[in-house]
Amino acid sequence: MMNVLFKIGFVLSVVILLITGYVIVIYRSDQVKDSQSVSYCYAQDPSPPKRFSTKTVYDFDKHRNTRKPTLPTNCKPVKLWTVIRHGIRLQQTDEVQSLQNDLPKMQQEIVENYEKKTYKSGLCEQDFNNIRNWKLDSLVSVDNSFRLSDSGAQQMAELADRFRRDYSSLFDFPCSDKNYLVHSFLNIGVTKSRNIFLDRIFNYTCSKNLKEISLVYDERFSSSMDFPEADRFTETLLVQEMLLNIGEKLGYNATRLNWTSVKLMYDMCRYDNAWQSNKLSPWCAVFTAEQNRLFEYHEDLSCYYEYGYGNQNSKYVGCRMIKSMIYYFMDIASSELNEPKAILIFTHRGAMEALFVILNAKKDPYVLRGDNFEYATNRKWKTSDNIPFSAHVTVTFYSCDDNGKYVQFILNEEPLELDFPGCVQGICPWQSVLLELRPALLFCK
Structure with a gap:
């Protein structure tokens, strides 16, 4: 009887140790994952992404010493x-309301998510502070729509x-x-x-x-203003995983960010970058280089079927x-x-x-x-x-x-x-x- 109890106790101890070890491994893995997620600071990136599809700033430095083929x-x-x-x-007329109303609400939500004790943000502290202190440019108004910026x-x-x-x-x-x-x-x-x-x-x-x-x-041109392939792209697993990852990064644990919300942050990122190219946009910190490429492809698709070969x-x-x-x-x-x-x-x-x-x-x-x-x-x-x-x-x-x-x-x-x-x-x-x-x-x- 004692031998049986000993064996049972031994087995239980091993199971407990295994479970405990597994939990420790998971905890450490999460710690490493969380540590990795904040090890990158966009605000300190010496070479941040500059490719923003049709909102890309022309790179004069790239062509400063270009020598064209000569005859x-x-x-x-x-x-x-x-x-x-x-x-x-500056922005389009139909973007003004979203930039004025929806984006500040999301800014507040991100701040609240960050300050929750139970949440560890995927943003480094400097990137978070930049988003918290961000203010919409006063030029964003219906009257200024489509106007040429100073830059x-x-x-x-x-x-x-x-x-x-x-x-x-x-x-x-x-x-x-x-x-x-x-x-x-x-x-x-x-x-x-x-x-x-x-x-x-x-x-x-x-x-x-x-x-x-x-x-x-x-x-x-108006005969083809519907872009099913661009919409189809937003439903792919790649984009849906991106939306999930960005939501987790910004602390949206209870709700899931949709394409429209994330696209709004991306648009503000590239507008900020274009209007003041000597400053880093706080909203660009939301996206990785790979996620930027997904947005670039989405706009390439839209242009392809709007005015291009499609x-x-x-x-x-x-x-x-x-x-x-x-x-x-x-x-x-x-x-x-x-x-x-x-x-x-x-x-x-x-x-x-x-x-x-x-x-x-x-x-x-x-x-x-x-x-x-x-x-x-x-x-x-x-x-x-x-x-x-x-x-x-x-x-x-x-x-x-x-x-x-x-x-x-x-x-x-x-x-x-x-x-x-x-x-x-x-x-x-x-x-x-x-x-x-x-x-x-x-x-x-």
Whole structure:
């Protein structure tokens, strides 16, 4: 009997030790996990993420010493055609209420979650304090919607300096309608960007006297304002796990954050980053680098189906710009007519995306979908690279002493690779460009 009791007692002791050890392991594991979750401080990150899709700030430093491919010395630029996206702007009208009302409520909830004794936040103390002390910029109002920010004005001026540097021979002519033609949307952010650019590049001499052709929104874009693939992406396991992890990080244990709430924090992060790029946005501390890539893909999907390859009407809108460029260059190719020296088009990102479509540029060999995020990691269709604020496509016509004629395509100061015969690093024979793009003119109204 004693032997039996001894054996039972021994077994129970082993079980208790095993259970206790398991609990200790779990506790230590949780301690390590919790310690790891706060070991990173966004506020102290020397290289925080800067890629925010269509709200990305143009990286002038990246291109400061960029050397564009050049043609032989016997070739000279004779005409310039360019499409320029507006500079950094303020929020859209439909975002104002959420930023004014919903985000401060979430801020308060995060503070309350952090201060609960039973909760250990996934934020480091400095990141938490930055969120607690955050205040919405007074510029966020309906009256200021779509306006150019101060940082946007500064960047447009710097962009004009770059144009003056890189295309100096084409901007040394008298500032007149004969030499320069301007097209522009009438949106307040676009017109302000245009005015700053023109004032700067012409040294405040005559830009307000240039005749301007107003552009209007093409209603054919409106036929595809539903983005099922982007919505489908938000339902994937990757995104749902992200929402769960962010909720846990911010202390939402009883309730679960939804996509709309987390997206609002992300939007504030990238607006803050754009408006004051010399400061770190407290809201960016919420997201890891991988989570930023998920948001980037979501916006890439939206743009792909709004103005890009996923919208069958994009080619009709893009062809209007191509028609302008082709006819403009045909003048110099077929005769001595060398005016105007430049056509400057100031517009929105949608026009640039439609331009990519008609040029067959930035096109991937597969269709972007809501379920192929991992597969599309190295995609060409990346809005952070292609259409940041102040993005621009410049197309320059070169005439050579041996009667050779070339066209150079540049996107954001880098060669725009095109799959046209004879094209190398964005430099194409004129006849190749004409043959490839002439069919687009046939369906252009």
